[in-house]
Amino acid sequence: MISFFLKEGLKTSNVAQYQFWRHDNKPIELWSNKVIWQKINYVHQNPVEAGLVFRAEDYRYSSAIDYCDEKGLLDHIVVFRMFDL
Structure with a gap:
């Protein structure tokens, strides 16, 4: 899984190394x-x-x-x- 998170992190310029959370979520204020x-x-x-x-x-x-x-x-x-x- 670490290799997957590293691969995903390399796709995004604002991630230093590993990306775990998605950046396209749409938080909704309750x-x-x-x-x-x-x-x-x-x-x-x-x-x-x-x-x-x-x-x-x-x-x-x-x-x-x-x-x-x-x-x-x-x-x-x-x-x-x-x-x-």
Whole structure:
């Protein structure tokens, strides 16, 4: 993997050696509860859209089940807390 990161780093002039992160991501500011829920739902619906499950909370590796007041695979999952309005 190191050789892959080195190869990717050589393609970009602003990288000194290794490139691990993509530079073309589009960060989105989570500035309201509506936007936060929109992004959480988007992530949770990916396995549904891919046809892997019928409900987001049925996907084994999703935190969607934690949002349904049930226990997922991992301990200590912090369900995103909304801003106080």
